[in-house]
Amino acid sequence: MILLFDVGNTNLYIGISDGSTILSTFRMVTDVNQTPDEYYIRIKPFIENIKVTGIAIGSVVPQVTISLVKIAEKYFNLQPVIIQPGTKTGVLIKTDNPREVGADLIADAAGIETNDPTLIIDLGTANKFIYVKNKTMHGVVIAPGIGIQIKSLDGNTALLHEVEIKAPNKVLGTNTISCIQSGVIYGTATMIEGMVERIREEVKEPFRIILTGGLSRLLKEHIRLDLERDSRLVLKGLLNIYLKNK
Template sequence: MMILLFDIGNTTVNFAVAKDNEIIANYNISSDLNKTSDEFYIQLKQFIDLTKITNVVIASVVPKITLELVKLVEERLKIVPLLIQPKTKTGVKVKTDNPREVGADLIAVAAEVVSENKSTLIIDLGTATKYIYVKNNAITGVIITAGVEISINALTKNTALLPKIDIKVPNKVLETNTISCMQSGVTYGVAAQVDGLISLIKEEVKEDFKVITTGGFSNIIIPLIKHEQKNDPLLIFKGLLKIFKLNER
């Protein structure tokens, strides 16, 4: 059994292949709203042998891309994909004011840790930075903030004299040239926010919890974080695989 797992975000479409309950490969392409199902098909074929895929699972926060990928899967692969949506069995309770507002990506990462005995804070360092608190098989609270990429884009789009820059960690926190100053702000700044919010959450929940980091910018930010944490870049795919097994049964 070969399972194709999709995590469709605003910046990238991340996808992985699972075989025998193990993630064996993962890739990403840009989230292009103008791309058709045929164009996605041509792109995906460059990475994986689609003829060997037997099942597909999709978690998405971009409806337009979801439609194109569902069309691709149904027409090209002759498979009805499993979409992560309110009616889907996930094993995750959502204790929020409006559970239907909670994104499929948040539910998917939570699905991987709900069986843990200890409460867990998942920090997803993607386009936005998301903090998902999981306790007793339920999402009990979430924080969403501007991530590294959003912060950079906000700076360059709203200030005429600031240049577009590569995202990397400068040598010092206090820098002396424009580009390094911006890089310091969005890397050390996000790391300081992560550490600060972990401390505030500890004060609020008044219990010990594990911290798991994931997401595309985790490799940049993790070395700057002072709190103990475990990084799992495949967390969302593991969660999607767990949800697939739940629905398969």
């Protein structure tokens, strides 16, 4: 079995694959202060009954990348495939500095199986719009994610505090909590709708839209666009990259 690690600033998203499909997934909070052994203890219950033969890592948190490499070497006697300069990804990156492009963006793009123009909207710590066509990444938009928006209000205002991430029943709130929830949920949904319209005007061609990321389930029903949701897109991309390098 192959372990797939998508390391984000908020969550560690892990998949188990037989080499062709993603069999199961689980998430845990990213903690840069944990040792490799502590991370392994957290991961172990999910993989106790499987034989790990390969590991792929896509990470935007260098400290955690180091821990996962040490786990691979110590507990599995494996050298992981890491998304980094020199790794074969199958994705051509048309940006000013391809080395700056995050591993999560590359893995998302590598998860697209067709050559059709596709806009990936990845909702996580940051909201990312990735335009892909013919296995080529043509451009990206990055905006603050919902969690960051809430923390910004909590940290920069005296009377507004951190609230649960959920959609209120109405757009116009009648208490502080529902007002903040409306702003971040419906505000993000509206931002996505407007950004998609601007991207359409710029690329001048029809494209499919794939919604993914940890908050995609919550947001999907509130976005007034024709789109599909694939929560495992980044793991599919990691698997594709692993297979290209093994």
